[in-house]
Every structure is written in structure tokens, then in C-alpha cells.
Amino acid sequence: MKNNNLIGAFLALTGILCLNFSVKAQFPGDMEEAPQPLGWDDTFYGKPVVPFKMVTPGGLTLSSDELKGKIIVLDFWATWCKPCHLLTHELDSALKKYSSDQVLLIGVNHQEEKIKGGNPLQYWKDKGYQFPMTLHNDDYGKAVNAGFPSVMVVDREGIVAGNFSSWTPTRAGEVDILIWEMLEKPKADRTEFMKLLRLGEPLKALYIYEKLIKAHPGLKAELQQEHLYATFLTSPWNGVNLSKSWIKGAGETEEVLFTIGKFIVASKTTEQGVNEYGVGVLKTLMAKYPAYRSNKEVSAFLLSLAKRINEAAVVHSSH
Incomplete structure (x- = not known):
């Protein structure tokens, strides 16, 4: 029988709010406060x-x-x-x-x-x-x-x-x-975490991650990017919160900004606010590091995000 504290921590990690309980589920305002599990x-x-x-x-x-x-x-x-x-x-x-x-x-x-x-x-x-x-x-x-x-x-x-x-x-x-x-009865180890991520099972990967980090806190920094990627795949707004923490700790480095933009694109989220955040991150990357202004991959990221934002706007206006 698993520990209920672990389950609670996992739910906090996925951080999804019931849409019928609070408009905060859509995070229209301040995103700094992590959502609470319901x-x-x-x-x-x-x-x-x-x-x-x-x-x-x-x-x-x-x-x-x-x-x-x-x-x-x-x-x-x-x-x-x-x-x-x-x-x-x-x-x-x-x-x-x-x-x-x-x-x-x-x-x-x-x-x-x-x-x-x-x-x-x-x-x-x-x-x-x-x-x-x-x-x-x-x-x-x-x-x-x-x-x-x-x-x-x-x-x-x-x-x-x-x-x-x-x-x-x-x-x-x-x-x-x-x-x-x-x-x-999966093993709570790095191999299992990475395997689940490769297999397209990010929610299960996050569950293993929570158990793994509880047993081996030193792996948290080592698996930071993989953790962020899995989070964007399961809960894009939580990915935003987590990415902000990464920026706060590591600064607006090339690696940090590029990786966040890449993960938002990979998440395929239709959340307009998340995609707008991704555009902002990539614009910051280009402003701070001019070489990225002509980078084909960054240009492709921006086009993909712009397309999603436009599609979301069309859907919103139709309602």
C-alpha cells in the first residue's frame, strides 16, 4: 500500500484543478502561485x-x-x-x-x-x-x-x-x-523514469520521479530538464510555473530559454496563455542572444506557437 503523502505530493505535482470549482483552473491571472490539488x-x-x-x-x-x-x-x-x-x-x-x-x-x-x-x-x-x-x-x-x-x-x-x-x-x-x-510494481529508479518518458507516458514518469527524488534528492538537479519536459506534457501551466523557477535559479541563459521554448512547442498545448508565454521566452532569447534571430529552429518554434495562438483566438471568437 503506497503512502498517502506520496500520492498527495504526486497530485500536487500534476496540479490539476477541477474546472467546476474555480476559475483559477484556467490561470487567467497570476501564475506564480502553484495550483493546489483537488x-x-x-x-x-x-x-x-x-x-x-x-x-x-x-x-x-x-x-x-x-x-x-x-x-x-x-x-x-x-x-x-x-x-x-x-x-x-x-x-x-x-x-x-x-x-x-x-x-x-x-x-x-x-x-x-x-x-x-x-x-x-x-x-x-x-x-x-x-x-x-x-x-x-x-x-x-x-x-x-x-x-x-x-x-x-x-x-x-x-x-x-x-x-x-x-x-x-x-x-x-x-x-x-x-x-x-x-x-x-515498477521500480522507482532513473532507468524506469527515462523509459516511461521515451514511451510517451509522462504522467507515470512523473509519479516515478516523485518517488525517486524522495529517495534520492541529489538527482533533482540532474533530472531537471526531463522533469520539466514531463510536466509540460501533462500540465502545461504547471510547466510554466516550473520553468519560471528554473529561470529564477539559473538566469536567462541560452540553454534555459531555448529549452523552455522547445518544450512548450513539444507539449502541443492549445492553451493560448502558455503559447504566448513561449513566444515571450523565445523573444527574450533573441533579444539577449542576437545569433538566435536567424536560427531556423527558433523561427520554426515561433511559427508553430503563433499558429496555435491564432487558432485559439478563432475558437474563442466563435464562442
Whole structure:
């Protein structure tokens, strides 16, 4: 069982805010203050799951006792909850790769009658979800303080390994990481970190990084650029915050400015503010180091960022 302080630190590292809780999720103003993680709930962490017996529309009973030996993911939702729709879709996409003998995702419909007019069975059919969905779970939802949405991960022994009470853009990825660690037990070393980064798994790489740096703080400076790259890939605004710290510590050197610009381009982010920040960094690079004014790679970076900024402006104006 992993340490909840480590999970909290990892969530702080990814730093995604629930869009429904605060406009700060879009970081329109001051970006110096690092965002705080939302959604991690310690209440049931490390404790036996509250026993359940849930029934599917077809009459199949799913019980916590009978499901021991599998990792269980309980996805609490209702048809009237828009963030629930996002999370269910993203969990389905993220967890399809696992065999149902290893991992069982269960849709837990609750408080459906809070807003009249929904048809959970029809909604499930329309979406084509293949994992089981259960109905009439109001009492169980209250027993575990389930929100809209909530997702609870239960390990093979029936112990709560993770409990989240909101949607974020990386929530399904965080759930996947919990499952991945339980199944694969990855090594927290530099080789694993670099391998995951090469394989295009930046969120998992960041999780390994957090464990690695906790055990070996001296590697923090050595892996600074790789850490920044992984952060830009998973949470571009957090990459901005981290890059500002790098500039503050190392100064506006050629390497620092060029690397930050390169990583923002590589992130492929559509966040207008991040791309504008990247343009500013590259303009500073050219102003301080005139040789870069004719550098083809920097010119290509600027064109790419300008295109994204224009596209974002068009989308914004259409709304």
C-alpha cells in the first residue's frame, strides 16, 4: 500500500484543478502561485472498502466480498452530471487495456432522481459501454460520501487504494497509475523514469520521479530538464510555473530559454496563455542572444506557437 503523502505530493505535482470549482483552473491571472490539488479524499484511504452489493439492470449482483482478488474501480455518476460523463468516458478509454480478470470498472449510478428526466439504462446503451453499470445506489453513495463524479479504487484485498471526488483532465490517468503500480510494481529508479518518458507516458514518469527524488534528492538537479519536459506534457501551466523557477535559479541563459521554448512547442498545448508565454521566452532569447534571430529552429518554434495562438483566438471568437 503506497503512502498517502506520496500520492498527495504526486497530485500536487500534476496540479490539476477541477474546472467546476474555480476559475483559477484556467490561470487567467497570476501564475506564480502553484495550483493546489483537488479531489483526493483521505477518509477511506487504506481502510477496507465499505461492503457493497450492487445490482445491474440485468439482475446480476456484484458484491465486494465476491470480487476480492480483482482491482475494482467504482465510478459514481448520474445522467444529469456533465463532469460524470467526461470521467466515465475517460475511465473507459484508459482502462480498456486491462482484462476483466484483473480490473473491473463498475458504473455506480446514484441520486439519479435528484434531477428528473434521466434514463441511465438508455444512456449506457447509447454510449456503448461494455463494463457493468448498477442502479439504485443512493444509500451506498451516501455511505462513502460520493460526489459527482467520484471514483474509488479498491485493491485485490478489498482495501481502498484511492478515492477522488472530482473530475480533472488527468483523473483517469491518475486512476490508471494506481492500477499500474498495483499490477506492475515498477521500480522507482532513473532507468524506469527515462523509459516511461521515451514511451510517451509522462504522467507515470512523473509519479516515478516523485518517488525517486524522495529517495534520492541529489538527482533533482540532474533530472531537471526531463522533469520539466514531463510536466509540460501533462500540465502545461504547471510547466510554466516550473520553468519560471528554473529561470529564477539559473538566469536567462541560452540553454534555459531555448529549452523552455522547445518544450512548450513539444507539449502541443492549445492553451493560448502558455503559447504566448513561449513566444515571450523565445523573444527574450533573441533579444539577449542576437545569433538566435536567424536560427531556423527558433523561427520554426515561433511559427508553430503563433499558429496555435491564432487558432485559439478563432475558437474563442466563435464562442
